[in-house]
Amino acid sequence: MLTVDNLKFSYPKHSADVDDKGTNTAEMQFNLDVQAGEILSIIGPSGSGKTTLLNLIAGFNSPSSGSIIVDDVDITSLKIHQRPVTTVFQDNNLFPHLDVFTNVAIGIQPSLKLTQDEKQHIHHALENVGLADFHKRRPKELSGGQRQRIALARALVRKQSVLLLDEPLAALGPAMKDEIIDLLKAMVEEQNMAALLISHQPTDAFRASKRTAFINQGKIHQIGNTADVLGDSADKVIKQYLGES
Numbered sequence: 306m307l308t309v310d311n312l313k314f315s316y317p318k319h320s321a322d323v324d325d326k327g328t329n330t331a332e333m334q335f336n337l338d339v340q341a342g343e344i345l346s347i348i349g350p351s352g353s354g355k356t357t358l359l360n361l362i363a364g365f366n367s368p369s370s371g372s373i374i375v376d377d378v379d380i381t382s383l384k385i386h387q388r389p390v391t392t393v394f395q396d397n398n399l400f401p402h403l404d405v406f407t408n409v410a411i412g413i414q415p416s417l418k419l420t421q422d423e424k425q426h427i428h429h430a431l432e433n434v435g436l437a438d439f440h441k442r443r444p445k446e447l448s449g450g451q452r453q454r455i456a457l458a459r460a461l462v463r464k465q466s467v468l469l470l471d472e473p474l475a476a477l478g479p480a481m482k483d484e485i486i487d488l489l490k491a492m493v494e495e496q497n498m499a500a501l502l503i504s505h506q507p508t509d510a511f512r513a514s515k516r517t518a519f520i521n522q523g524k525i526h527q528i529g530n531t532a533d534v535l536g537d538s539a540d541k542v543i544k545q546y547l548g549e550s
């Protein structure tokens with residue numbers, strides 16, 4: 306389970322946004338929790354702080370105060386590589402010169418000196434994402450959806466408690482998206498991970514998540530049942546984002 310408790314992040318304002326009082330820093334503040342086995346969707350306008358939230362959890366950004374707790378352990382001051390966290394990005398970050406098997410292997414053993422168990426584990430992960438027969442291919446010989454599935458396999462073998470997904474669906478068509486979301490849900494449940502999924506499409510949140518957090522201007526504007534947050538009863542701010550006001 307992941308708990309983000311009163312996590313604050315200060316950053317320099319753009320010069321155009323500096324107010325009359327001359328305040329030149331802005332602050333974000335986040336509170337949320339994600340259960341093991343749950344995907345919490347993160348939705349919100351461009352620049353609202355979605356990626357910053359993920360960067361704070363992964364350790365790419367440092368908070369000014371607050372804490373990040375994973376499975377009862379405070380990880381707030383741990384280094385990036387010490388955190389029980391895996392991140393999957395939109396552009397999947399596969400190495401173009403390495404085959405699929407090696408791209409996944411790097412997730413568990415960057416030196417690539419693999420034990421027999423680890424090799425089996427990688428084959429199992431490739432089976433799980435339906436790409437067992439593709440292990441010798443290079444990323445350029447795969448479709449966008451297949452590449453994204455390889456990135457998920459690499460995340461899967463790392464067996465970390467927290468999975469951060471920064472718009473991994475953005476480049477996929479509707480059918481492929483649904484397929485990847487269903488795969489993600491199965492993975493997250495099987496491995497009991499706490500996952501955060503950034504998306505710009507409310508339909509993705511409805512398919513992926515029982516709960517959704519709407520972020521606005523560096524704060525959690527609303528968190529709750531996806532249908533309550535993004536459905537007919539959504540408030541004015543969210544409706545405006547959804548283009549319905």
Ligand SMILES: Nc1ncnc2c1ncn2[C@@H]1O[C@H](COP(=O)(O)OP(=O)(O)OP(=O)(O)O)[C@@H](O)[C@H]1O
Pocket residue numbers: 316317349350351352353354355356357358366
């Ligand atoms: N380290 C930093 N230094 C300065 N400004 C930062 C830093 N990190 C984030 N910001 C600012 O925080 C704001 C939110 O950025 P962020 O990337 O989190 O938005 P987002 O909601 O993910 O947007 P998008 O949907 O466009 O990806 C932006 O104004 C950005 O410039």
